[in-house]
Amino acid sequence: MTEPSAGRRPRKDATRNRAALFAAADELFLRCATPEEVTMADIATAAGVGKATLFRAFGDRTGLIQALHAARMEPLRAAIAEGPPPLGPQTPPAQRVPALLDAVLCFKLDNRHLALALEQAGSGSPYSAEHYEHWHTLLRELLEQIPAVDDGDFTAHALLAATRADLVEYLAGAKDVPRERMRTQLASLVGQLITRGSGT
Known part of the structure; x- marks a missing residue:
């Protein structure tokens, strides 16, 4: 029996099912x-598919949440990797x-429950999750280039804590803090930590 090629594209029905499952989960x-x-x-x-199709595509609920989050986050990651200022x-x-x-922050406000589901997924520490390590590494490397920042590693953790999905959900949901107020407060916090004495 011939094994399928590793580089073979997914069947059209599999691609349609994946899109339908993502759309259903989003909603x-x-x-x-x-x-x-x-x-x-x-x-x-x-999504109008059988549970077997869903489990075959993603393995389990955590796998689905991770895949959906990665797909929705991809435009932001692309902008960070190669986009304009x-x-x-x-x-x-x-x-x-x-x-x-x-x-x-805006991504988490727009995808509050998906982001919260991702942070709650799995049984390990959220700080060892791939998505957290990605953002922490990126922030730490940038912060280490800013003279006003003494400890890029800790500052990256502190700034990411201000955008945790559970905090965003609490402020936007339970406390009804307006979106623009949250953005302004975060910008003020970041400014206090990174611009003092930086010459920018």
């Missing part, structure tokens, strides 16, 4: 009261750091 996470309410059965039903690599670190954190 369910958007409308739910808490992310725990969203089950694999709910997603499969909303203020997120792109040509932007000076002291301007790029606040722009990056603002973008992360």
Whole structure:
């Protein structure tokens, strides 16, 4: 029996199913009261596919959440990797750091329950998760280039804590803090930490 080529493209029906599952999960996470309410059965039903198809595609609920989050985050990652200012690599670190954190905050505000589900997924420490390590490494490397910052590693952790999904959900949901107020407060915090004495 011939093995399928490793580089072979997914079948059209598999691609359609994946898109339908992502769309269904997006809608369910958007409308739910808490992310725990969203089950694999709910997603499969909303997408019009069998549960077996869903589990075959993603393995389990954590796998689905991780894949959906990565897909929705891809435009932001691309902008950071190769885009224009203020997120792109040509932007000076002291301007790029606040722009990056603002973008992360806006993403979590737009995808509150998905982001919260991702942080709650798995049984290990959230600080060892791939997505957290990615953002921490990027921030630390930028912060280490800013003279006003004494400890880039700790400062990166502190700034990421201000954009944690559970905090965003609490402020935007339970406390009804307006979006622009949250963005302004985060920008003020970042400015206090990175611009004092930096000459920018």
